[in-house]
Amino acid sequence: MFESTSIANDNVPNGHDGAPNQPQISAAGQTILRHRAMTERPSMTLSSQSGDDSYAPVWQDLTQESPPAKRQNRKTGFAIVTLLWLCAITANVWAIMTGPAPALHIMLATTAIMTSLGIVYFAARHNRRGLQEIGALSAVLGFALSLYVMSMRFGLYVSPLSGAGLTAAAALGIGALGHSVIALRLSAIFSIVWAALSFGLFDLTALGLSSASAQTFLWGFPALWSLQVFCAHYLRDGAALTLSVFAGYFWLIGMAYAALDTNILSALHVTTSLFLIGALHARLGKVMQDVAAPFGLSQTNWGWLAMMTGLLGVQDFWLSPLRAPWLGLPQTSAAQTLWAIGAGLVIVAILAAELRRVKTRPQSLTRALSVTLLCALVMALAVQTSALAGALQIMGLNPMPNIGLILGAVVTALSIAMILNGFRRRSAFMVLLGLAGLIAEIVIILDPIMQSVDHAVLYGAASFVFALFAALFAGADNEETASL
Amino acid sequence: MSAYPVSALKMIGLGLALLSLPVLTLGQAAYRQSAGAPLRLDANAQLTGRNALVPVISVTTPIHSLDLTDLSGDDYFAAGAPAFVFLKNGGGDIWYPFAALNRRPLQFTPDPDTLMIRGKVAAQNETVLTLSYDFDRLSPPAELERQMRVRYDSPLQIGLAVMPDGRAQITDIYLSGARFDQRIIPNVALRGGSKMAASKAPPT
Numbered sequence: 001m002f003e004s005t006s007i008a009n010d011n012v013p014n015g016h017d018g019a020p021n022q023p024q025i026s027a028a029g030q031t032i033l034r035h036r037a038m039t040e041r042p043s044m045t046l047s048s049q050s051g052d053d054s055y056a057p058v059w060q061d062l063t064q065e066s067p068p069a070k071r072q073n074r075k076t077g078f079a080i081v082t083l084l085w086l087c088a089i090t091a092n093v094w095a096i097m098t099g100p101a102p103a104l105h106i107m108l109a110t111t112a113i114m115t116s117l118g119i120v121y122f123a124a125r126h127n128r129r130g131l132q133e134i135g136a137l138s139a140v141l142g143f144a145l146s147l148y149v150m151s152m153r154f155g156l157y158v159s160p161l162s163g164a165g166l167t168a169a170a171a172l173g174i175g176a177l178g179h180s181v182i183a184l185r186l187s188a189i190f191s192i193v194w195a196a197l198s199f200g201l202f203d204l205t206a207l208g209l210s211s212a213s214a215q216t217f218l219w220g221f222p223a224l225w226s227l228q229v230f231c232a233h234y235l236r237d238g239a240a241l242t243l244s245v246f247a248g249y250f251w252l253i254g255m256a257y258a259a260l261d262t263n264i265l266s267a268l269h270v271t272t273s274l275f276l277i278g279a280l281h282a283r284l285g286k287v288m289q290d291v292a293a294p295f296g297l298s299q300t301n302w303g304w305l306a307m308m309t310g311l312l313g314v315q316d317f318w319l320s321p322l323r324a325p326w327l328g329l330p331q332t333s334a335a336q337t338l339w340a341i342g343a344g345l346v347i348v349a350i351l352a353a354e355l356r357r358v359k360t361r362p363q364s365l366t367r368a369l370s371v372t373l374l375c376a377l378v379m380a381l382a383v384q385t386s387a388l389a390g391a392l393q394i395m396g397l398n399p400m401p402n403i404g405l406i407l408g409a410v411v412t413a414l415s416i417a418m419i420l421n422g423f424r425r426r427s428a429f430m431v432l433l434g435l436a437g438l439i440a441e442i443v444i445i446l447d448p449i450m451q452s453v454d455h456a457v458l459y460g461a462a463s464f465v466f467a468l469f470a471a472l473f474a475g476a477d478n479e480e481t482a483s484l
Numbered sequence: 485m486s487a488y489p490v491s492a493l494k495m496i497g498l499g500l501a502l503l504s505l506p507v508l509t510l511g512q513a514a515y516r517q518s519a520g521a522p523l524r525l526d527a528n529a530q531l532t533g534r535n536a537l538v539p540v541i542s543v544t545t546p547i548h549s550l551d552l553t554d555l556s557g558d559d560y561f562a563a564g565a566p567a568f569v570f571l572k573n574g575g576g577d578i579w580y581p582f583a584a585l586n587r588r589p590l591q592f593t594p595d596p597d598t599l600m601i602r603g604k605v606a607a608q609n610e611t612v613l614t615l616s617y618d619f620d621r622l623s624p625p626a627e628l629e630r631q632m633r634v635r636y637d638s639p640l641q642i643g644l645a646v647m648p649d650g651r652a653q654i655t656d657i658y659l660s661g662a663r664f665d666q667r668i669i670p671n672v673a674l675r676g677g678s679k680m681a682a683s684k685a686p687p688t
Contacts, residue, residue, distance in 0.1 A: 099626075102668075106510065110503050117499045124490035132490075139502075146506045151538045155654070155666045156513055157621040158538075170502055177494045 078122040085115040089138065092145065102153035109149050112142035120178040136180030143170040164194040165220060172227055181237040188228055188243035192250055195221060199254040221251050238295050245281075245302050252277065260325075264335045267325040268317045272382040273339070275310025276346040278303050279375050283353040290360035297425075301433060304418065308437045311411055312444060314378060318404030319448055336383075343379045350375050367473055374410075401448050405455055408445045409462030411437060417470045514668035516653040520645025523599055523652070524577045527642045531624075531632055538623045541632070543642060543654075545617075547571070547581055547601065552611045557583040561605045567615055568650055573597040577641075584613060594648050602650030619644060619654045628657060628664040635660055 088111045095105050119135030144167045151158045158166075168190035175184030198217045225248050232240035256273060259265040265273075281303030288296030317326045354368035381388060381403065392399040415437035422430030449456040525545045532542045547569055552559055561567055561584075570583040573596070592600055603615035619642065624632065643656030643666075657664040 106506055110506060113502050114499050117495050117502075121490050121492055121495045143502055148538065150506055150509060151623040153625075154510060154513070154668055155622045155624065156509060157540060157623050159621075166505065173498050173501065177490070177498050179490055 074122070074125060078126060081115060081118040081122050085112075085119045085135070085138070088112040088115045092142075099153075102149070105153050106146060106149045109142055109146040113139055113146065116142055117174070117178070120174070120180065124179060132178070133180055133182045136174050136178050136183040137186070139174050139178070140167065140171045140183055140186050143167060161194065161197045161217075164190050164197055165216070165224075168194055168224060169220075172224060172231065175235070175240075176227070176231045179235060181235055181240055184228065184231055184235060184237060184240040185243055187224075188232075188240055188247050191221065191224060191228065191247045192243070195247065195251050195254055199258070225251065233293075233295070236294050238298065241295050242298065242302070245299070249302075249306060259335075265339060268314065268382050268385065269336075269339050271310050271313030271317070272379060273310070273343065275307055275314060275378055276343055276350075276375060278306025278308070278310055280346050280350050280353065282307055283350055283357075283371070287353050287356050287360060290357060297427070301429060304414075305433060308411060308414065308433075308440075311378070311407065311414075312437075312440055314381065315404050315407035315411060316444055318381070318399070318407060319401040319444065320404075321400055340383050343383070347372065347376050347379060370473075378407075401455065402458060405445070405448065405459045406462050408441055409459055409466050411441045412445075412459075412463045413466035413470050415441060416467060510668050513653055516647055516651060517645045517655050517667050518669070520647045520653060520655075521594060521596075521599055522655070523571070523579060523601075523644045523646050524641050524658075525579065525644065527640050529632065529640050529642075529657075531629065531636075539629045541622050541624050541628075543620055543622065545642065547603075548615055548617070550581060550584055550613045550615065552584065552613055555581060555584050558586040559611075561586050561608050561613055563605050563607055565605050567603050567605050567613070569601045569603060569615070571599045571601065588650070594646075599646050600648075600650045601644075601646055601652050617652060619652055622654055622666065624657070625664060625666075628659065631659055631662070631664075 088108065091108045092112050095108050099105070100108075116135045116139035120132050120139065123129075123132035123135055144163070147158045147163050147166060150156045168187050171183045171187035171190060174180060175182075175187055194217070198221075225244060228244040228247070229241065232244050252274070256265070256270040260267060260270055282300050283303070285296050285298070285300030285303050288294075288299055290296075320326070351368070351372040354363075354371050357363050358365055358368050389399040392402075415434045418434030418437065419431050420434075422428070422432075422434055445459060449459050525547065528544045530542045530544075532540050550569065557570075565586060566588075568585045568588055569581050570585075571579045572582050574580050579599070586605075588602075589600075594600060601617065603617045606614040606616050608614070638660040641658040642654055643658065644652045645655045646652045654666045656666055
């Protein structure tokens, strides 16, 4: 069996046995090539090179170069599908304007879906990128139209909530299988609409937010979102990824607001959650940058924004805990335990990302553990708020606002580091993010440091120390990178 | 872009999946409308969601709110759980509830005078049980919407088709005696038959 394969492998175009320019293939590589040659669906055909003196069959790739008859068939198919697609669009415009029989109307809508998918397929085959995207767009619109016709013409009520969710899922399918970035972006936009309707932001809850749709939303949105992120990364589309990230944070904030509104979680826990998730997002973005994955920097920046927003919230709690929305911790012990488990898992994920960076960056183990420890400390401030405050008071230290001032120093150091990093990388967005963090910090910290010189001294000294730490870490990393 | 080409097989599968939603939904509704036992109930209907893309009617019938002291069956219902309401024909189009159960009976065969409708418990306030049904909301045809806006206080009835498992689907809406067909597949045979019968009836 292998004998015949080796003969086939000898038929290299213009090649001879033992040719000096042939690439060296390991034994394992040869085994894999033999296995693939015998088991995989042949996408190539054996043909002979005309004009050669000796018999020298070559592997001809069908995907690259098709026989003229086949190419002609494809062109004819493309032309027919394009014609059908144009007819379907015209017929749907006519149907919307005139309102024919319901059965005819739904048939026209579904025809638009099928012909649009045909356009996506043929346009992709013919490398017509623009037409492929238009086809995908019309497929998504056709699906939304079919839902509309079901509601309007058949009386089967499809709520805007369900409609948005279903269209988001359909657009995701079209984007993923049809390799369309427009459909993927539409999927993310419809997800945001779905989330907005579910949270009742547009005051449309009376239009169909039943407990069943709420339950579907609870599990459906994360599932859809994770697929969107995967597909956006797979299709290398930054806009779709950014929209998906926005949708994800929108969902998180909405869920957090719902938990806050129903007294399941306190405001401190919500802001700490935002900090931890933002930190995880930023660290994963760093890992993506290390392995040269696309959009790693933008993910780091968005994660940094979420992390700093959460950290500013936590800081504000420790500066003035008797002010709204921090007043009281209205949560059950079960909710607190569940939150602690969830937050602990995020910390573990941050640790995993940091340990991965020990290999990919490479960074020191000390730095990996330090970053994780800092995040764990912020989590501990939310889990054991009363115990920590009590312990510090026994030690003669006033936890409020001292912890708030120290957290403010962390925010300041991180913002300055972000600004400097932005200048180094020549990224205006990073500089803006750093400036925004610094300005927000000044707004929050100004009142406490004006109250007492001690506060100003503590904040200034802590900022200096944390800035030094940041510089030390950066310097150590640069040395490690340079030594490689 | 991706290294993998768009697959014809996957696109066909996607197309079938996208088609399956309207086809299966309409098919299921059409089957229920044709196979279910007919039932007509008085109703209050309100046009809601005027700002939405499609107009929506919110339907309330006497069986949406039941006093358990008047009914046999169970006394305690959990919110969100299914409930089964049994109706008896009192002659003509008059149907009244006589029992409510919190689980589906093992042996129940609907007959022309007895029906079971499946609902969902919205709330129970002591002895008053509030339920929701599959037919709570519908999108009215344009003419019905217009008529409802004009005759908002006129008597209204809904025609339902009730399946043996208790699931119900709206088939008709009667507003001031005028019938508005809500069937997926219009009942043309019945309409044609009545016309033929009318034309062949002896003059009075």
